[in-house]
């Protein structure tokens with residue numbers, strides 16, 4: 001098997017065989033993925049011919065996604081862009097195991113996904129902070145659900161509160177935070193459980209442009225060297241290029257499918273404040289946008 005673009009001649013991801021953390025092996029021997037063939041480690045997430053239909057109120061089926069093929073090599077940052085309503089969140093819900101595809105399959109490190117994806121954490125578009133819990137308690141939630149002791153959870157949550165720049169706000173409640181601060185708390189919430197895969201659904205879409213840039217830089221800081229695989233959903237092409245190793249384009253719905261995959265070989269570390277003015281960035285933007293704009297225009301025609 002390979003973990004790379006499915007189109008001919010674009011198999012650059014297939015040579016990235018070694019960006020897998022030793023802890024995968026630890027987890028494999030400890031539990032749910034007892035035997036993993038070595039090559040399967042290259043693919044953190046793989047969608048094969050995934051189709052998702054929903055029943056319409058009329059009783060007919062609405063096919064949101066049809067025959068989606070996509071894979072993310074372990075340790076890479078993959079973004080999916082596409083017009084509004086094309087099925088981006090649906091794709092992420094399938095990766096999280098919250099939705100069982102109508103047909104096709106998803107595999108996680110070579111194992112067919114059946115039920116909730118326990119190797120992934122999910123950062124939703126709207127943060128899921130509990131209003132009656134403090135920031136530190138919210139950040140600790142994932143550890144608490146795992147059965148970690150209150151003392152351990154509290155200590156680690158305190159460290160993450162500082163790590164995402166919320167020092168001094170651990171005892172505050174979500175309503176006392178700005179939008180950017182809430183995002184920081186949500187980020188800590190999804191990274192504290194040390195997932196192999198981080199699923200993010202337009203997490204910064206509601207932020208003002210400057211806060212958004214800061215958060216994007218911070219997500220890159222967290223991800224760099226972590227070995228984690230990120231599947232990042234956005235409708236913002238600049239954001240996708242700035243963050244990613246690869247950008248995949250979903251066509252307009254219904255029956256959306258992946259219509260292009262583009263490698264982003266801009267050097268890292270990246271400074272997202274300046275990267276947009278670089279010629280390599282702009283060239284890539286033009287190339288990807290030439291395909292995406294048709295999908296966006298078609299989506300306008302449907303409105």
Ligand code: ADP
Pocket residue numbers: 054055062064082083084085086087088089090091253
């Ligand atoms: P995006 O995130 O790209 O904006 P979504 O994945 O939310 O798009 O939705 C894709 C399509 O599937 C839309 O037409 C939406 O109305 C439909 N859809 C999504 N979830 C459901 C559901 N649970 N029931 C019925 N239709 C749904």
Ligand code: MG
Pocket residue numbers: 088089090
């Ligand atoms: Mg969505």
